[in-house]
Amino acid sequence: MPNQLQHIYVIGLGAMGALYASKLYDFDPSRIHIVLDEQRKQRYEHDGFWVNYKKYNFNYITPEQCSDAPKADLIIIGVKATQLHEAIELSRVILQPQTRIISLLNGISSETLIAERLGEHHPFYAYGVAMDATRQGTQVNYSKAGFLVFGEPNNETLSDDVKQVQQLFEQAQIPYQTPVDMRLALWKKFMLNVAANQVTAILKIPYGEVKHNPDVQALLFSAAREVLNLSEAAKIGLTEQDLQGIMTPMLQLNDQAYTSMCQDILAQRKTEVAIFGETVIELGKQYHVATPVNQVLVNMIHAIEAGF
Structure with missing residues (x-):
């Protein structure tokens, strides 16, 4: 089967976006286009962009240039929720x-929003898992690429x-999985x-602290259990076994690596709490499921953000 995906656009060159962009570039540089503003374009072309200490000369396209560019066969969105x-x-x-x-955003709402705005036939359900990519400036590094879960x-x-x-x-050596039930996988x-x-x-x-501190793990499971309760009310199909398995992906990651939200807090950036705890609270009201743990976590994150 000849591959018809000749023009792949990446919007958002964060840690995950850069990871996949670099692998696609290594496979075929002519297929990959990075959409970004003029200021970043000039900076990246001048300073270079690096993934695992390798310099990448991506084809950068500004929004103004998009109207004259080839139409996309595949778009990978790797921006923050905001x-x-x-x-x-x-x-x-x-x-x-x-x-x-393919939206790399965390949470369970980006696919719905894309479908509402652009048409329900465009988005796959998708997420990345078990990668430890981090970005500082124009440098992205990772030791584990994890895998991209996607599908109808x-x-x-x-x-x-x-x-x-x-x-x-497969050609670009991007590990992936396609579960039968993508909605369940997303949850x-x-x-x-x-x-x-x-x-x-x-x-x-x-x-590392998550792996070895039982008090941290107790907090994790308390927050996650509220999602399990929501899943039961919404008839998604999460199980107690799924809850107990939330530690498994993290056990494979570097002890010194941080979650994306923790990186935001440490850098004093606004977080994506809206697609995590706030979504849990909203769904809790919709399905009449109590979510006190996530309410406390959301209040604490907002309190931290207020100090930035």
């Missing part, structure tokens, strides 16, 4: 009817679009993120 609306509008300019979109809501029979992206990922990652991101951000601790 920048998703802008990324969606940028996607609109390079969109064609068959374009598929139901993948019992793989669609041609999924097969095309799987082939591309598993959501449960992990709600617990790990918020608790580590408040305590300002790396994965």
